[in-house]
Amino acid sequence: MGDDIERRDATSTTPATPATRSPWEYASAPESRELAPIEDRYGLFIGGAFVEPRSGRSFATIDPATEEPLAQIAEAGPDDVDAAVEAARDAQENVWGQLPGRERAKYLYRIARELQERSREFAVLESIDGGKPIKESRDVDLPLAAAHFFYYAGWADKLEYAFPGRLPRPLGVAGQIIPWNFPLLMAAWKLAPALATGNTVVLKPAETTPLTALLLGRVLQDVGLPPGVVNIVTGAGETGSYVVRHPGLDKIAFTGSTDVGKAIRRAVAGTRKRLTLELGGKAANIVFEDAPLDQAVEGIVNGIYFNQGHVCCAGSRLLVQESAFDEVVDRLKRRLSTLRVGDPLDKNTDVGAINSRQQLRKIEELVEAGVEEGAEIYQPACDLPDRGYWFVPTLFTGVSQSHRIAREEIFGPVLSVLTFRTPDEAVEKANNTPYGLSAGVWTEKGSRILWMADRLKAGVVWANTYNRFDPASPFGGYKESGFGREGGLHGLEPYLELEPLSANGGGRRAIDQSRKAGG
Amino acid sequence: MAKAPVPTTGETLDRPQAGPIAGRLARVTAVDAVGLEERAASLAKRSIKRDAKRWALDLAIRCIDLTTLEGSDTPGKVVQLSSKAIRPDPTDASIPSVAAVCVYPSLVPAAAGRLRGSGVKVASVAGAFPSGLGPMEARVEEIRWAVANGADEIDIVMNRSAFLAGDYRTAYEEMGTEIDAARPAHVKVILEVGELGSYDLVRRASVLAMAAGADFIKTSTGKIPSGSSLPAALCMMEAIREFAGETGRRVGLKVAGGIRQAKQAVQYLVLVHETLGPEWMTPDRFRIGASTLLNDVLMQIHKERSGAYQGPDYFTID
Numbered sequence: 001m002g003d004d005i006e007r008r009d010a011t012s013t014t015p016a017t018p019a020t021r022s023p024w025e026y027a028s029a030p031e032s033r034e035l036a037p038i039e040d041r042y043g044l045f046i047g048g049a050f051v052e053p054r055s056g057r058s059f060a061t062i063d064p065a066t067e068e069p070l071a072q073i074a075e076a077g078p079d080d081v082d083a084a085v086e087a088a089r090d091a092q093e094n095v096w097g098q099l100p101g102r103e104r105a106k107y108l109y110r111i112a113r114e115l116q117e118r119s120r121e122f123a124v125l126e127s128i129d130g131g132k133p134i135k136e137s138r139d140v141d142l143p144l145a146a147a148h149f150f151y152y153a154g155w156a157d158k159l160e161y162a163f164p165g166r167l168p169r170p171l172g173v174a175g176q177i178i179p180w181n182f183p184l185l186m187a188a189w190k191l192a193p194a195l196a197t198g199n200t201v202v203l204k205p206a207e208t209t210p211l212t213a214l215l216l217g218r219v220l221q222d223v224g225l226p227p228g229v230v231n232i233v234t235g236a237g238e239t240g241s242y243v244v245r246h247p248g249l250d251k252i253a254f255t256g257s258t259d260v261g262k263a264i265r266r267a268v269a270g271t272r273k274r275l276t277l278e279l280g281g282k283a284a285n286i287v288f289e290d291a292p293l294d295q296a297v298e299g300i301v302n303g304i305y306f307n308q309g310h311v312c313c314a315g316s317r318l319l320v321q322e323s324a325f326d327e328v329v330d331r332l333k334r335r336l337s338t339l340r341v342g343d344p345l346d347k348n349t350d351v352g353a354i355n356s357r358q359q360l361r362k363i364e365e366l367v368e369a370g371v372e373e374g375a376e377i378y379q380p381a382c383d384l385p386d387r388g389y390w391f392v393p394t395l396f397t398g399v400s401q402s403h404r405i406a407r408e409e410i411f412g413p414v415l416s417v418l419t420f421r422t423p424d425e426a427v428e429k430a431n432n433t434p435y436g437l438s439a440g441v442w443t444e445k446g447s448r449i450l451w452m453a454d455r456l457k458a459g460v461v462w463a464n465t466y467n468r469f470d471p472a473s474p475f476g477g478y479k480e481s482g483f484g485r486e487g488g489l490h491g492l493e494p495y496l497e498l499e500p501l502s503a504n505g506g507g508r509r510a511i512d513q514s515r516k517a518g519g
Numbered sequence: 520m521a522k523a524p525v526p527t528t529g530e531t532l533d534r535p536q537a538g539p540i541a542g543r544l545a546r547v548t549a550v551d552a553v554g555l556e557e558r559a560a561s562l563a564k565r566s567i568k569r570d571a572k573r574w575a576l577d578l579a580i581r582c583i584d585l586t587t588l589e590g591s592d593t594p595g596k597v598v599q600l601s602s603k604a605i606r607p608d609p610t611d612a613s614i615p616s617v618a619a620v621c622v623y624p625s626l627v628p629a630a631a632g633r634l635r636g637s638g639v640k641v642a643s644v645a646g647a648f649p650s651g652l653g654p655m656e657a658r659v660e661e662i663r664w665a666v667a668n669g670a671d672e673i674d675i676v677m678n679r680s681a682f683l684a685g686d687y688r689t690a691y692e693e694m695g696t697e698i699d700a701a702r703p704a705h706v707k708v709i710l711e712v713g714e715l716g717s718y719d720l721v722r723r724a725s726v727l728a729m730a731a732g733a734d735f736i737k738t739s740t741g742k743i744p745s746g747s748s749l750p751a752a753l754c755m756m757e758a759i760r761e762f763a764g765e766t767g768r769r770v771g772l773k774v775a776g777g778i779r780q781a782k783q784a785v786q787y788l789v790l791v792h793e794t795l796g797p798e799w800m801t802p803d804r805f806r807i808g809a810s811t812l813l814n815d816v817l818m819q820i821h822k823e824r825s826g827a828y829q830g831p832d833y834f835t836i837d
Contacts, residue, residue: 022797024574024788029566135564294757295554330764338793347566444549464551 026340029347031134036125038211041072044080044234045217047087048227054079059236061210064131065344065353065388073210076233078242084202084231085248088173091228092200097170099198101157108153108195110223115146115188118219122212126184127344129211131353131389132307134345144469145188148487151471152192155492159197162489166498170198171274172250174495175243177264178213179256180206180355181310181411186255187213189486191230192471197495199251200229204243206256207236208356241267249273251495255312258409258435258480276484276494278312278476280409281437283458284430285315285466286420289324291442292464297331300415303440303466305339305351305393309413310359312481313438315466317406319426322419329397329417337380339393351413354389363391363412370396370405375416401432409435423448427455436478440466459485547726548761550718550754559749562793563786569823572785576820578800579784580607583617583816584642584773584808588741594629596837597622601633603837608817617813618802619672623648624665631669642672642707646697649711649740651676655693659700666704673701674737674773676709677724683715687727694731707735707773707806710755713745718754725758729770739776741808746776749786756794769798775808781819784812 041058043050055077060069076084096104115122122145123137132141159168174194178186183205194201205213217232233239237260244252244267254264255278268275285303287296303315320328344352354360371377375396384390391412399406399416406416420426430439439458441449453461459476462468469475474490476482484494567575585604587596601620608614619640620630631641643665647653653661662673675697681689698706708728712721728736736755738747752774763769772795774787784807791799799805814834822828 022792022800024578024792024797024800025571026565026567027569027571029568135561139564290549292549292551292554294548295551295558298554298558347564465554 026348028343030343030345031120031124031127031138031347033124033128033345036121036128038071038125038128042074042210042214042234044074044076044084045214045220045230045232046080046084046228047231048221048225050217053077054083059207061129061208063128063388064208064355065128065385067387067389070129070211073207073214073234075235076204076239076242081202081233081239081242081246082248084233085173085175085246087228088200088202088231089248091226092170092173092198095226096195096200096229097198101159101196101198104196104198105153105156107223107225108149108156108192111219111225112146112149112153114219114223115142115149119143119146122184122215124345125215126209126212127352130180130183130209131344131355132310133349133352134347135349136307136352141182141185144471145185148185148188148192148471152196152491155193155489156196159492159496162492163496163498165501167501168197168492169497169499171495171497172199173202173248174199174251174253175202175204175246175249177204177240177243177252177254177256178206179312180209181307181312183209184212184216187216189491190253190255193486193491194253194495195229197492199495200231202231202233202243202246202249204233204235204240207234210234244268247271251275253484253494254278258482261482274494276476276486277482278484278486279437279480279482280411280435281312281314281477281481282317282407282409282433282435283313283315283438283440284317284319284426284433284456285440286319286426286430286442286452287321287324287328288423288426288441288443288445288448289321290444291324292444293324293327293331295464296442297328297335299440299442299464299466300328300332301335301339304415305413306467308351308354308391310355310411311467312409312411313460313467313475314411315438315440316410316415317430317433318415318417319420319429320417321426322421325419329395332395333378333380336378336393336395339380339382341382341390341392342385351393354391354412357389359411360389360391363410363414366405366408366410366412367394367414370399370403370414370416373403373405375399375403375405401429407433423452427452431455431457434480437476437481438462547719547723548757550722550757552718552750555718555754556750559753559790562753562789563749565786565789567785567789573820573823575785575788576781576816576823577615578788579781579807579816580617580813581615582802582805582807583813584619584621584775584806585617585813586621586741586775586808586810588621588623588644588648592623592626594626597626597629598633599837601630601639603813603835604634604639605637607813609835614817614820618806621674621808624661624668624670627665627668627670640671640705641669642674643670644674644676644740645670645701646673646675648674648676649709649742650680651678651693652680655696658693658697662697662700666701670704672705672707674707674709675701676711676740677728679711679714682720682724682727687723690724691727691731694728694733698732705734706732707737707771708733709737709740711740711743712738712747712751712755713743713776718750721751721754722758725755726762729759729762729768733770735771735773735804735806737773737775737806737808739774741776743776747774747778749790752787753790753794756790760795769804771804771806772799773806773808778807778809779811779815781812781816784809784816
């Protein structure tokens, strides 16, 4: 629990504005747990069926808001990963790879529609297993997950138009390892382009949040996806390393921490496997003095406290033009005191539970480092539940680039505020990080937005908004935030062999073949 | 934005109520429409249930300016409406009175006669409502007449013709003159947000009206098709909050135009609660101008208490 550090902070900081206590307390408005029945045990999803693990091992997934165990989850060992890869290979060569694109599209559309149909169940399950507020799983994760399947369904029969002059062919079998911050949405980001392009998949969800991926397995059964096209192997890092090292895979796609990403890159070096990595970030959210300040404050809050800050592209470094510093920080502090932290299933909750004890420890450690290094901490008065993993939305001022809290990814609801004087200095500070996933620019001046976007070394630059996602827009990093893009037309490329069409007629034959496979 | 010069020195904007805001009109904080509308929509999704809902419905009634602004209004109609304002539900004494009854000036005596001693205020639109384009002398005279005949509160309109022409000085000075004419009555300035065309101008008009000395700023006249909206009201709340931070003056907000359902009233209350805070959760700083809203709120209160909706015949029509 984070109480030791919170208690200390409560005494060491400026007392939170004791705004007149509101006479209006919102009554609790919890979404019903009954909407998402949870089984006692879950097997591995291999070859279209849920099977007992050959490893004979299992682990518990818990509700981070209550610390109660939710279910026993099968832990995939080497034999299980073998079986999954074998099923995927068989499905790729004999079924999925043979289907024309328009037929693959039909399955993707069906998955998308089924996600919409069952979105309430999925949203409740996501919030129970991962701790994120129901309003986010309901309004962000679920609609976007369905949108990704819809979007890539549209590409499945148009691949040759996506890459003119080249012959698109599936790579084969992809191993996909996804994180715990957006469990279902990340599964959708990974699965949709892989399936649209004719690949089959071995998917490994994160060990703290496997439930929605397993429910997705049920959906795949319900829509009649051919067995083996998607296989789901649950487990922790060890299971992930069996996937990464498996010789039967053609491609690894990973979203997660930069450290693990580096290890994966070393592991696949010297093999034929293609690799895409979507890793950490320490994004700058840059506010100029002429910005629409009230909306900028909302954008800052959305940038760092959305999903408890468990967002790789979170705007964790706020760069404010010095002339607007007081105005922005005052507004921000007042806004923080209105954030509602608590039960993820309550429809009025703004900030939910920290995903795991381990993550909570990491946040606490970095916040402690921030205090020790002399940054000024601010936390609003906030009643936290007794059980579960919680962290008060936190703000640091007086932060400099050399502080750990300005350099390391905290992956929690902790914002570091720095200042700058000129646009050049803003760019210099924003880029002065080993990461480069995203950035935000807030200004009323259009020309300055374009000037900044040209110079910021980040895969995504948001202007006068933050954390806005769309399946048609590519997403990915510079530098140690990874490589490869997900989303948009760009998101097809990592799953395709793109051969140049030759002029001697080979091209014609190739197109005919591709029509058979793709059109 | 505006090309016309904005008064930046304190000379003509130097009204005592204005405070340090006068010199700041040239740089009114910008508003991003997308972000503003998103925030309003997300607050509108708050789930207000049980005790919280009952509390909000009770406050909604206490904040209503029960309004009739028809050419066909008669003293009889206004007296009946005033009775309803005092006792919205004759069968239930626990239902509070509304804040005020809002009528045209010539009906002020009728309303004042019925409302005397009840605690319910008499409000009157005045100053060439709804356009604000009559001769200044006539507007001032109309305001004085309404106050002299018993109006406790005057709802004036900003001169949008001057404002949209970029002549902020005229718009500002006219508001100041009319506000002075209305004293000691309490003054609400209607911006008519549906005619301003952008949130930037809604924010600018809000600042102008507050600097001119308005006690309340109000969204709409109710006389054009687009009345109040959650984003426009949020935009005005943000201006009010900033103004309070700079001058210490807490200006109220009145929303009006198209608010007919209890659910809408609760959404506005959520916006006020989370933007301006508990200090504004009172009829002294928040009003809802409406006519049919009251019965829907009463119906919801009965539903909350009994668990079932009553038919419309159980609610009086005045």
